[in-house]
Amino acid sequence: MSKPIVEVRNLRKVYRAGDVDVEALRGVNLTVQRGEFVCVVGPSGSGKSTLFHILGGLTPPTAGEVLIDGQDLSRMSDAERTALRRRMVGFVFQKYNLLPTLSAADNIAIARHIAGKDMAHDEKFREVLELLGISHRLHHKPRALSGGEQQRVAIARAIVNHPALLLADEPTGNLDSKNSAAVLSVLRDLNERMNQTVLMITHDPNVAAYGHRIVHMFDGRIVDS
Amino acid sequence: MVNKLVIENLKFRPVRTALSILAVGIEVTLMLTIVGLSYGMLADSQQRAKGVGADIIIRPPGSSVLSLTSAPLSEKYVAWVQRQPHVKMAVGSMNHPVSGLTTITGIDLDGFNRMSGGFRYIEGRPPMEPDEILVDRYYARQNNLRPNSKVNLLNREWRISGIIEEGRLARLVVPLKVLQQATSNTDRISQIYVTVDDPANTDAVIKDLKSKLEGFQIYSMPELLSLLSVDNVPGLRAFIYVIIGLSVVVGFLVVFLSMYTSVLERTREIGVLKALGATPGFVLSILFRETVLLAILGSLLGIVFSYGTRWLVMTFVPASLSQLIVPGWWPIATAIALAGALLGTAYPGWRAARQDAIEALAYE
Ligand SMILES: Nc1ncnc2c1ncn2[C@@H]1O[C@H](COP(=O)(O)OP(=O)(O)O)[C@@H](O)[C@H]1O
Ligand SMILES: [Mg+2]
Numbered sequence: 001m002s003k004p005i006v007e008v009r010n011l012r013k014v015y016r017a018g019d020v021d022v023e024a025l026r027g028v029n030l031t032v033q034r035g036e037f038v039c040v041v042g043p044s045g046s047g048k049s050t051l052f053h054i055l056g057g058l059t060p061p062t063a064g065e066v067l068i069d070g071q072d073l074s075r076m077s078d079a080e081r082t083a084l085r086r087r088m089v090g091f092v093f094q095k096y097n098l099l100p101t102l103s104a105a106d107n108i109a110i111a112r113h114i115a116g117k118d119m120a121h122d123e124k125f126r127e128v129l130e131l132l133g134i135s136h137r138l139h140h141k142p143r144a145l146s147g148g149e150q151q152r153v154a155i156a157r158a159i160v161n162h163p164a165l166l167l168a169d170e171p172t173g174n175l176d177s178k179n180s181a182a183v184l185s186v187l188r189d190l191n192e193r194m195n196q197t198v199l200m201i202t203h204d205p206n207v208a209a210y211g212h213r214i215v216h217m218f219d220g221r222i223v224d225s
Numbered sequence: 226m227v228n229k230l231v232i233e234n235l236k237f238r239p240v241r242t243a244l245s246i247l248a249v250g251i252e253v254t255l256m257l258t259i260v261g262l263s264y265g266m267l268a269d270s271q272q273r274a275k276g277v278g279a280d281i282i283i284r285p286p287g288s289s290v291l292s293l294t295s296a297p298l299s300e301k302y303v304a305w306v307q308r309q310p311h312v313k314m315a316v317g318s319m320n321h322p323v324s325g326l327t328t329i330t331g332i333d334l335d336g337f338n339r340m341s342g343g344f345r346y347i348e349g350r351p352p353m354e355p356d357e358i359l360v361d362r363y364y365a366r367q368n369n370l371r372p373n374s375k376v377n378l379l380n381r382e383w384r385i386s387g388i389i390e391e392g393r394l395a396r397l398v399v400p401l402k403v404l405q406q407a408t409s410n411t412d413r414i415s416q417i418y419v420t421v422d423d424p425a426n427t428d429a430v431i432k433d434l435k436s437k438l439e440g441f442q443i444y445s446m447p448e449l450l451s452l453l454s455v456d457n458v459p460g461l462r463a464f465i466y467v468i469i470g471l472s473v474v475v476g477f478l479v480v481f482l483s484m485y486t487s488v489l490e491r492t493r494e495i496g497v498l499k500a501l502g503a504t505p506g507f508v509l510s511i512l513f514r515e516t517v518l519l520a521i522l523g524s525l526l527g528i529v530f531s532y533g534t535r536w537l538v539m540t541f542v543p544a545s546l547s548q549l550i551v552p553g554w555w556p557i558a559t560a561i562a563l564a565g566a567l568l569g570t571a572y573p574g575w576r577a578a579r580q581d582a583i584e585a586l587a588y589e
Contacts, residue, residue, distance in 0.1 A: 058500060058582050079504070086502025093586060097497045101233040106226070111501045113226040157501075 003070060005164055005197050006032035006055060011064035013050050013220075024050040026220035027064070034164075037191040037198045039208040042217030048201045051217070052167045055199070056089045057081035069164050086115045090158030090166045094173040096150040098142040104153040105138040108160050115161040124194075125160060131189055132156050133182070148179030155186060159196065166190070168200040172207055184210050227507075231514045238487070242519070245483045249523020249562050250530055252476035256558040257531035258548065259468040262538070263455055265547035266326075269392075271450045276393035278341035279316075279418035280427050282449050286440035288415075300412045302438075306419060309433065311426040314340050317414035319404050323378050323397065325545065329358075330395035331404025340420055341393065348372050349387030352400060357386035359398040363543035379407050396544055473565040480519065480569030484512060488573040488580075495577050496585025505578035512574045513567065520566040524559035 013025040024047045032038055040048050053059045054066060057073060060081070066073040068088055076084065098107045112118065129135045132152045142150050151171060158166055168187065172180035188210055190196040200211065208214050216223045235242045274282075283306065285298040298317075306315040316336035320328045334351060337343070344351075347362055349372035358378070360370055365388045370376065374385045378397070389398070405411050421430050427445055434443050444452070455461050488495070495508055535548040 053583050056500070058586075082499075082502055082504055084502075085500060091500050097493065097500075097586065099230070099494050099497060101237040101494075102230060106229060106233075109226055110230060110498075114498070114501050114503050114507065 002034060004031045004067075005034045005036075005069055006030065006199075007065070007067040008051075008055075009065040011051070011054065011066055012062045013047070013054060013059075014062045015050075024220055025054075025062075028217075028220070028222055030215065030222060032165075032197065032199065034197055035191070035195045036213065037188065037211040038200070038213050038215060039211035040199065040201045040215045040217060041203065041205070041208050044203075046217040047220040048217050049169055052091075052169050052199065052201060055165065056091055056167050057084040087161070088164045090161070090163040092151070092154050092158050092166065092168040092171045094170040096142070096147070096154045096174075098150055098154060098157070100142055103139050103141055104134065104145065104149075107142070107153060108138075108157045111157045111160050117161065122160075124162075128159065128190070128194070129156060131193070132186055146179070147175050148182050151175060151179070151183050152186060155183070155190075159190065164197060166196055166198045168198065170201050170203065172202065172204070180207065227511060227514065231511055231518060234487075234491075234511075235515060235518065241483055241487065245479060245519045246523045246526060248479035248483075249476050249520050249566060250526030252472040252565070253524045253527020253558045253562050254530035254534060255472040256469050256561065257527060257551070257554055258534045259465055260554045260558075261531060261535060261548040261551055262546055263458075263461060263465060264551050265538075265549035267453050267455065267458070268549055269547040271453050272392045273394055274449055274453070275446065276341060277337070277418050278420065280421050280424060280446055281419040281431055281434070282444050282446070283417040283419060283434065283438070284415070284442040284444075286442070288442060298414050298416070300414050303414070303417055306417055306434070309430070309437075311422050311430050313420045313422045316340055316418045317401065318394075318416055318418065319401055319408075319410065319413065320395075320415045321379070321404060321408050321410075327396065327545065329378060329397040329399065329404060331399050331401040332394065333401050337394070337418075340418060344387075344389040344393055344398075347388045347390060349385065352386040352403070354384075354386075355403050355406070356381070356383055357399075358383040359387050359389050360385055361389050361391040361393075361396045361544070363391050364396045367542055367544040381407065391543075469561065473561055476523075476562055477565040477569045480516060480566040481573065482569075483519075484516065484570045484573040485576075487515075488512070488577045491577075492580065492585045495580055496582045499580075499582035500586060509574045509578045512570055512577060516566045516570040517563065520563040521559065523566075524555075524562050527558065527562070528555055 008028055008030040011025050011028040012023070015022040015024055028051060040051070042048050054061050054073065055068065057076070061074045064074065068084065071084070073081065073084070099110065102110060132155060134149055134152045134156065137145060137149055142153070145153065171187070172183055175183060184207060187198055187200065191198050202208050300317055303315050303317040306312060314336065316333055318330055318332040320330050322328050344359065352359060358376070364370070368376070370385050370388070372385050372387060376383050376385065401414070405413060421427050431443050431445060435441070455465070498508060531550065535550060538546045538548040
């Protein structure tokens with residue numbers, strides 16, 4: 001088996017909120033192989049989002065080792081983490097977080113632009129748009145799209161640069177069951193057809209069943225996997 | 226792509242965008258108007274001076290180029306100057322202030338006619354009675370005057386005998402004797418206009434006059450015109466700078482506020498861009514581009530508005546004020562407005578650039 005895409009050892013994260021320190025992660029260990037679809041479940045406040053934010057380079061770890069594709073995040077500067085976000089990871093949030101001023105197509109294009117690529121000639125991505133079932137809605141602004149459509153655009157934006165890692169933080173949290181199913185099947189298709197590595201946070205055991213493996217978090221630790 | 230985002234952002238908040246552009250527009254209008262007024266009023270003075278047709282102007286010691294408000298010179302000098310070699314004609318004139326920047330000029334009409342070719346009469350005729358006065362077209366328009374209208378000046382009532390074309394000597398003209406009498410300045414004048422037999426002799430005549438009239442201010446017409454400049458009006462340059470400074474402060478504050486609220490409002494959008502891997506420089510460049518666009522559109526609006534203020538000035542107060550369109554100042558005013566706007570964006574931009582992506586993306 002090739003080198004794991006994610007290796008986390010003894011990860012700790014302390015937030016300073018005013019005068020109090022909040023220990024969000026208290027020694028997390030996790031390994032994810034390329035092509036895996038891992039679901040992270042756990043009660044609210046257990047540190048799931050914090051883990052994702054660190055894996056995605058949005059915030060530095062307080063202690064421990066975080067290797068993404070062999071690169072140690074804990075030694076990276078702000079600028080290096082920014083570059084990592086550009087190249088290696090794609091985020092999908094519960095609240096779709098599309099730019100309201102841009103059309104769906106431009107929301108996707110801006111991610112491409114930030115990564116320093118242009119939109120033309122990406123056959124693989126055309127395929128993805130077909131798979132997402134949003135090709136015909138791309139010229140609309142987000143407010144003209146349903147929640148399910150917006151989330152699928154957000155997924156397209158997250159994978160447009162072919163990231164090694166797709167991080168989805170409760171991607172179906174705002175969706176009804178029909179739209180949830182559509183989004184989840186898209187994630188599973190991406191994983192199965194394109195071998196996209198996916199990490200997904202969820203509350204819902206039915207949703208968690210879409211993954212290959214479930215990781216449970218509690219109080220800033222992974223309790224069993 | 227970034228430009229598209231910038232334009233879409235501006236279109237997305239049309240009211241704020243419009244107000245920001247309007248504010249910059251007013252800022253630029255203010256600058257261009259104050260500059261246009263300064264240039265316009267000086268150009269007016271120049272044109273009137275030129276319209277006399279003199280080659281040389283003689284003024285008594287201690288007078289200033291711009292304000293001629295007293296009549297300290299004896300009329301006898303006119304005859305004396307007339308006798309000097311190469312002098313073709315000498316005509317005395319007197320100025321007296323009536324209100325604000327407006328002065329009334331007394332001149333020997335026959336002499337002036339011979340020197341300048343005379344006034345061009347739009348309506349009416351030269352003054353014949355001691356209570357008759359000539360006004361120029363602008364003064365007539367501003368004050369709604371026609372021939373035979375009455376005006377009150379220098380504590381007495383005058384009747385308009387004629388309306389003359391602007392740009393010659395003065396806006397209000399009466400015969401020299403009449404003004405001397407009305408102001409109890411018998412035999413006194415403010416200045417002497419001189420023509421020479423051959424323009425080539427102008428410098429020689431000036432030299433000769435200077436040697437004989439110690440302390441007098443003696444200028445050739447081109448010299449006088451060049452002295453009618455912004456720098457020779459006491460305080461004018463400072464005044465222009467104060468107005469420009471104030472308008473820049475207004476532009477700065479409006480852009481600052483607009484960008485500041487815009488950054489606060491877009492916290493989440495900025496967080497999204499950062500999650501996508503945008504650098505602080507990228508975020509900053511979006512805001513700066515928006516600002517540049519606002520400032521340039523505002524400046525264009527300001528240039529258009531300055532035509533509007535000129536129309537207002539030339540329609541309603543053409544005798545008191547005069548405004549020129551000064552295209553040379555368009556890039557200057559634009560650059561000043563742009564600098565103020567960019568300065569206004571600096572702090573909001575800095576906040577946006579260092580804003581924490583996670584907080585921005587927090588669910589609440
Ligand atoms: N930016 C932050 N500043 C301070 N405390 C935070 C911040 N983000 C999360 N926390 C705290 O860290 C803990 C873990 O939060 P989070 O990772 O969001 O958990 P989950 O996603 O599992 O609900 C919580 O106690 C939360 O209040
Ligand atoms: Mg969370």
